Amino acid sequence: MASKIHVVLRPVKSIVVRFCPFESNVESTRKFLGHINHKKIQATNRNCEVTADVRHDGSEPLVDVMFADGERLIMKGANLTTAEMLTALRSRCNAKELKEEQKSKKKSP
Secondary structure, eight states: OGGGOOOOOTTEEEEEEEEOTTSTTOHHHHHHHHHHTSHHHHTTOTTOEEEEEEOSSOOOOEEEEEETTSOEEEEEGGGOOHHHHHHHHHHHHHHHHHHHHHHHHHHOO
């Protein structure tokens, strides 16, 4: 199901995916990283910096998304599925795209 969720990264500045690979609750976060690194999703914003921060400290899996407008979305991957994380990111990106379109329509009548 997660593979059918298409995310447009246009409003995203950077994504940091942080996890300890030896913990049992990191599978969804690792899969999220794989989906975000897919060439079709990367093609939606070539300037979006995706960083994998792999640690060996038992830390909780975390996805930190920084948007171009300075807003952040932090998702704790231990309690979320890959589909839930992708859906949350997609809905936030779509809302920002819609807001940007409305601003541009108001500026140019």
